[in-house]
Amino acid sequence: MVLTSPAHFGWLRLRSEAAARRLLGCELERRLDTGELLRARIVETEAYDEDDEASHTYRGRTERNAAMFGPAGRLYVYRMRGHHCCNVVTGEAGYGQGALLRAVEPLAGEATMSLLRGGRAGADLASGPGKLCQALAITHGLYGHDLASAPLRLIERPPLDPAAIVASPRIGVSRAVTAHRRFHLRDNVHVSRR
């Protein structure tokens, strides 16, 4: 008997900034078509929302960004220069926001992740939004996927000490460049560096 508490992941309904911080240290569990189970710890995120010039939702809802206007805990997948990137949708439905997953650290199935990454490993395995989608085989097929269920589950972990989290400007954006809405674990080898 599985116990599903309505309070579970309630913090995902926080605003993107708080949720992006809270996601650090949580884990992703990915069941591949082969049956193999991959697991990784989230070490870097960025917050985006409707009032944010750098956000995909800034100019309102479109077919592409529709998932970000839906319920929290689902996955928004988009393509960028030939790469996939993904957000965990946060906040209340109707207001487009989410937390971009920028980097993860492998916990299980690292060899397979490396294969999915074309042989890359270590600090280059999943230290970027496109890299982590490749390492965890996240594509448009998971658009809108509910992260409470297989084949991609979000696993909650205890909140981190706020002192272990570094806030800095987001990477790769050309608007709202001064906002410190990028969050990552201090001194973690697997975060992106740019």
Place this chain on the structure above:
DNA sequence: CCAGTGATGTCCT
């Protein structure tokens, strides 16, 4: 319809 543009990654020097 078409040109411009990225929430990127990789290779090169």
Place this chain on the structure above:
DNA sequence: GGACATCACTGGT
């Protein structure tokens, strides 16, 4: 530190 491959989406004709 810089060039470029690469492609869906967007906004303007």
